Amino acid sequence: MKLFALLLEQLVYSSSRNQKIRHLITYFSQEKDPDRGFAVAAIAGTLQIPNITSSVIRKLIEDRVDPELFRLSYDYVGDLAETVSLVWPSNITSENISLYAATNTLASSSRSDAPKTLAMLLDRLGQSERFALLKLITGGLRVGVSARLLKIALGKFGNKNVIDIEELWFGLTPPYTDLFEWLEGKAKLPNVDRALLFRPVMLAHPIVKNDLKSMSAKEFIAEWKWDGVRVQAIAYKNQSRLYTRTGEDISRSFPDVLDQINWQGVIDGELLVVQKNTVQPFEQLQKRLGRKKPTKQILDQYPAHIMAYDILENNREDLRSLTFLERRRHLEEWFALERPKRISLSEIISVSKWSDLTKYRDLCRLHGYEGLVLKRRQSPYLVGRKKGHWYKWKRDPLSAECILMYAKRGHGKRSSYYSDYTFGCWSNNNDNTLMPVGKAYSGYTDDDLLRLDKYVRDNTTERFGPVRSINPSLVLEIAFDAVQFSNRHKSGIAMRFPRIKRVRWDKPANEADSVEKLRQMVDQSAFVKI
Amino acid sequence: MNDKYSWLRQGTKGLVCTPGKFVIDPIQPTDLAVITHGHADHARSGHRHIIATPETIAIMRARYKDIRKESTTPLDFGVAKKINDVEIRFASAGHILGSAQVVIDYRGTRVVVSGDYKRRADPSCEPFELVPCNLFITEATFGLPVFSHPPADTEVLKLLNSLKKFPDKTHLVGVYALGKCQRLLCHIRKHGYTEPIFIHGAMRPLCDLYKSFGYELGELVQVTSRVKKITAGKIVVCPPSAIAEKWSRGFVSPMTCLASGWMRIRQRVKQRQIELPLIISDHADWYELTTTVREVGAKDIWVTHGQEEALVHYAQTIGLNSAPLSLQT
Ligand SMILES: [Zn+2]
Ligand SMILES: [Zn+2]
Numbered sequence: 001m002k003l004f005a006l007l008l009e010q011l012v013y014s015s016s017r018n019q020k021i022r023h024l025i026t027y028f029s030q031e032k033d034p035d036r037g038f039a040v041a042a043i044a045g046t047l048q049i050p051n052i053t054s055s056v057i058r059k060l061i062e063d064r065v066d067p068e069l070f071r072l073s074y075d076y077v078g079d080l081a082e083t084v085s086l087v088w089p090s091n092i093t094s095e096n097i098s099l100y101a102a103t104n105t106l107a108s109s110s111r112s113d114a115p116k117t118l119a120m121l122l123d124r125l126g127q128s129e130r131f132a133l134l135k136l137i138t139g140g141l142r143v144g145v146s147a148r149l150l151k152i153a154l155g156k157f158g159n160k161n162v163i164d165i166e167e168l169w170f171g172l173t174p175p176y177t178d179l180f181e182w183l184e185g186k187a188k189l190p191n192v193d194r195a196l197l198f199r200p201v202m203l204a205h206p207i208v209k210n211d212l213k214s215m216s217a218k219e220f221i222a223e224w225k226w227d228g229v230r231v232q233a234i235a236y237k238n239q240s241r242l243y244t245r246t247g248e249d250i251s252r253s254f255p256d257v258l259d260q261i262n263w264q265g266v267i268d269g270e271l272l273v274v275q276k277n278t279v280q281p282f283e284q285l286q287k288r289l290g291r292k293k294p295t296k297q298i299l300d301q302y303p304a305h306i307m308a309y310d311i312l313e314n315n316r317e318d319l320r321s322l323t324f325l326e327r328r329r330h331l332e333e334w335f336a337l338e339r340p341k342r343i344s345l346s347e348i349i350s351v352s353k354w355s356d357l358t359k360y361r362d363l364c365r366l367h368g369y370e371g372l373v374l375k376r377r378q379s380p381y382l383v384g385r386k387k388g389h390w391y392k393w394k395r396d397p398l399s400a401e402c403i404l405m406y407a408k409r410g411h412g413k414r415s416s417y418y419s420d421y422t423f424g425c426w427s428n429n430n431d432n433t434l435m436p437v438g439k440a441y442s443g444y445t446d447d448d449l450l451r452l453d454k455y456v457r458d459n460t461t462e463r464f465g466p467v468r469s470i471n472p473s474l475v476l477e478i479a480f481d482a483v484q485f486s487n488r489h490k491s492g493i494a495m496r497f498p499r500i501k502r503v504r505w506d507k508p509a510n511e512a513d514s515v516e517k518l519r520q521m522v523d524q525s526a527f528v529k530i
Numbered sequence: 531m532n533d534k535y536s537w538l539r540q541g542t543k544g545l546v547c548t549p550g551k552f553v554i555d556p557i558q559p560t561d562l563a564v565i566t567h568g569h570a571d572h573a574r575s576g577h578r579h580i581i582a583t584p585e586t587i588a589i590m591r592a593r594y595k596d597i598r599k600e601s602t603t604p605l606d607f608g609v610a611k612k613i614n615d616v617e618i619r620f621a622s623a624g625h626i627l628g629s630a631q632v633v634i635d636y637r638g639t640r641v642v643v644s645g646d647y648k649r650r651a652d653p654s655c656e657p658f659e660l661v662p663c664n665l666f667i668t669e670a671t672f673g674l675p676v677f678s679h680p681p682a683d684t685e686v687l688k689l690l691n692s693l694k695k696f697p698d699k700t701h702l703v704g705v706y707a708l709g710k711c712q713r714l715l716c717h718i719r720k721h722g723y724t725e726p727i728f729i730h731g732a733m734r735p736l737c738d739l740y741k742s743f744g745y746e747l748g749e750l751v752q753v754t755s756r757v758k759k760i761t762a763g764k765i766v767v768c769p770p771s772a773i774a775e776k777w778s779r780g781f782v783s784p785m786t787c788l789a790s791g792w793m794r795i796r797q798r799v800k801q802r803q804i805e806l807p808l809i810i811s812d813h814a815d816w817y818e819l820t821t822t823v824r825e826v827g828a829k830d831i832w833v834t835h836g837q838e839e840a841l842v843h844y845a846q847t848i849g850l851n852s853a854p855l856s857l858q859t
């Protein structure tokens with residue numbers, strides 16, 4: 001477990017993706033089976049481990065350490081698992097108990113024996129390993145590694161295509177020994193039943209300035225880009241699944257849609273909340289996401305719905321090598337035959353020249369679409385973000401003039417720059433209080449960054465760790481995709497995808513916008529009937 | 531509260547020894563200052579007369595221009611000196627070059643003022659000397675059970691391994707310019723690392739000073755903007771604050787490292803945005819503090835400089851009289 005504990009530390013402190021990948025690869029090559037597979041599961045969140053409550057852990061430590069010294073330590077450190085791992089009385093020489101042995105010992109001890117077993121393990125482990133184990137059983141590993149990043153690292157480790165790993169992923173179980181054997185070239189691709197497994201999805205590229213000039217409108221169709229969650233619905237025999245575009249299984253959160261998935265095939269679409277045939281704003285869908293067991297009230301209040309874009313399989317026939325137009329015909333036939341509830345077909349917009357499409361794009365904000373997606377008529381369903389096939393053309397952003405309030409130092413290359421900014425708007429037009437409305441750390445040029453950094457250092461009023469509070473006088477023009485009401489923010493609103501469009505060195509702070517003005521920009525438009 | 535030690539008290543200028551007519555590590559200018567070691571929070575300039583170890587005086591000369599020769603009295607470790615009605619001598623504190631504990635004998639009672647200290651081996655200074663006494667005044671920078679410093683060697687290995695794993699990254703290591711810097715360099719060299727080590731300009735005078743006392747630091751190259759382009763896979767040492775300053779720009783793909791006892795706490799590492807924490811400290815950890823408190827055999831323990839509460843509590847639970855120094859006024 002020593003290597004695993006070390007890996008967790010390295011991952012938590014790494015500031016870049018590449019660094020994390022390198023640490024993972026080193027770990028995979030140094031650790032033995034089955035531990036490395038269990039480590040993958042621990043990071044991916046698929047490891048089954050008995051939960052032991054904080055109060056049990058507290059009791060264990062208070063039996064061993066002077067309660068007053070523990071209290072002072074806990075006050076200072078602020079995290080229970082970390083404090084316990086640091087003050088647990090231990091021998092100088094720790095044993096290297098494997099992750100497998102540790103978790104297995106815990107899993108096989110009865111509920112009443114679990115605390116004793118845990119104490120016995122903590123006695124034998126070193127500090128870092130104690131921390132890792134305590135974090136595992138209290139469920140707060142948080143190392144900043146997504147399932148996707150993990151798969152990329154696995155692919156690089158075995159010199160294999162990440163798409164192959166994604167295709168297999170949900171058919172494999174910890175400790176993933178078959179996967180590692182294949183990655184190391186010792187065995188063939190693991191043989192798994194893929195019927196209900198997630199299929200990696202095709203993604204769109206953003207349109208940049210001159211892209212359209214080199215493309216012919218006649219070779220493309222367009223569809224609305226809905227403001228929901230991209231999903232894949234799979235049905236096979238009497239079973240069904242709903243996945244996000246990263247392959248996360250969200251079936252349990254959406255029983256209402258799942259009940260309707262009873263044909264044989266794989267559909268690609270957008271998950272939305274639709275109430276009385278009207279598409280609801282994204283915030284309503286957010287109320288459903290991450291809720292493992294939605295109550296009846298939630299289901300009634302926020303009914304889910306799929307806007308179908310594409311069909312990947314029908315009656316066990318793989319359609320992915322067909323052209324978009326052919327697949328669309330299959331989709332329409334399927335739809336006509338099945339007449340599925342809670343599913344509609346995405347509308348096709350075809351134009352002969354781009355200028356005609358601009359008119360549609362201009363309607364996006366009014367109707368609550370995020371923009372348009374352009375799909376080449378002749379393209380097969382290609383996994384990943386291949387150039388030249390699918391494009392997203394977002395609606396024009398909104399903008400507001402805000403005032404720089406706080407700045408934070410960046411990471412890695414930017415560690416000597418104040419590069420993350422919090423900005424605010426006037427709380428109303430009459431008084432002089434500023435209310436934070438958002439954060440941004442992109443959009444500016446390198447020259448802007450140099451000048452902003454200097455400005456921050458010269459206009460600091462207070463410092464708290466890596467954060468500085470700034471004399472509120474600099475106006476930033478912020479571009480953002482939308483504003484929503486939010487009761488998690490003091491200002492009552494939240495911006496989506498804010499970035500710095502321009503630094504208004506010239507503009508006096510009292511001419512910046514008010515929170516009220518932002519409130520008026522909240523999307524009131526999501527009344528599309530379907 | 532401790533009448534028998536009423537001749538020692540915490541005044542506005544620092545720890546005052548009345549019968550000796552001196553102040554230890556005074557924070558304001560005073561007539562007679564006894565200085566434990568060269569760190570800025572202990573060794574300040576502006577006193578009329580200073581008593582300190584020769585190394586500490588050399589350090590102060592390197593840092594403060596206005597210290598004249600005639601205002602200092604160098605006192606070697608172990609040499610007794612009568613000052614007014616008391617006798618003092620210095621015992622090594624094992625903290626940095628020249629760092630001393632002050633041993634005061636007065637009317638048959640012995641008081642030891644620890645200054646900053648540590649117990650473990652340090653290739654850049656003399657080891658700690660345990661002096662039995664009646665009253666021990668101890669620092670408590672890391673006075674909580676959560677602080678247990680791993681062996682410095684394992685931490686140095688972390689750094690050397692990272693250089694191998696990320697040969698494209700400049701390893702920017704934040705360390706205090708006095709003591710920690712030279713200790714780290716000695717440890718790195720002990721591991722057989724012979725590449726040039728790049729140093730921030732602020733490190734130069736004190737590194738030279740250590741060399742003049744016979745410590746081998748190997749080849750050191752001062753950082754200039756030209757040098758910044760060839761530091762990939764190399765070690766650059768600088769003051770901790772420089773990592774966040776403009777000085778650190780222009781290095782090839784920097785990896786931020788910090789050598790400090792505080793790096794034991796994950797939240798601190800995250801908050802300072804450090805990618806490679808090295809838990810190396812010049813102060814005693816909890817184990818060393820509690821061991822020392824037991825071993826000096828003193829009935830009275832006063833605690834200062836840090837996390838007093840927990841160490842006072844500990845000393846009381848093992849039957850000693852203990853209080854924070856700040857209460858001895
Ligand atoms: Zn010191
Ligand atoms: Zn100090």
